[in-house]
Amino acid sequence: MRKNIVAGNWKMNTTVPEGVELAKAVVAKSTEVPADVKLIIATPYTHLCPVAEVVKGSAVSLSAENCADKEKGAYTGEVAANMLVSAGCEYTILGHSERRQYYGETDAKLVEKTRLALANGLKVILCVGENLEEREAGKHFDVCKTQTESVLYQFTAEDMKNIVIAYEPVWAIGTGKTATAEQAEEIHAFIRKVVADKFGAGVADDMTILYGGSCKPSNAKELFAQPDIDGGLIGGAALKADDFIQIALSF
């Protein structure tokens, strides 16, 4: 079944004590959020263990922001999927545009990362989305199709139950420039069709597709009202517990 999800991506923000305080505030307010809305917080690696303690027993799930494309061994600085599970993660974000843009994350690497994440029992939030140049050149459909197909088509319908897609137009991330509800909806519906083309309408209908890019309390309601937008992947506004919860109350 498709879920409503609001996931906070903290990116490279907060020290460990600040992150623990933020997580505590989110957990405290999470009781205001209806049970059919899933709350997830994705924190830097250093924060996972202490934040896992904070969210334990609450309605808030823990996510990493990335994971390694190797199982284990001599890969200095990397963190493997089974380590994330042992730290208390239920999810990991993969393929965020900042990783694609600044850290050379390719679709081929993302296939490996997704495979290892799923094999270790993690659920995956896979990010796709075009940049400004691609949008202006009218290539946004093609880019989203390629990014979605290149990774997801390597997996099975059964695997799709553990994958969430996040559509994040790069030009809307951290810019204050949100995609309009219509712009977001048209891509979400399109991505759902790309999923349907391979896995069938049932799997596509059950797929949760989140919107990300300057989503905030003032625009979340309009975005979430769209038939193919099942929630949000929130950056800046997830760093304030009040805003994050307000967004989760926008369905």
Ligand code: 13P
């Ligand atoms: P902002 O909400 O800060 O635009 O970030 C979106 C994002 O990249 C979430 O992954």
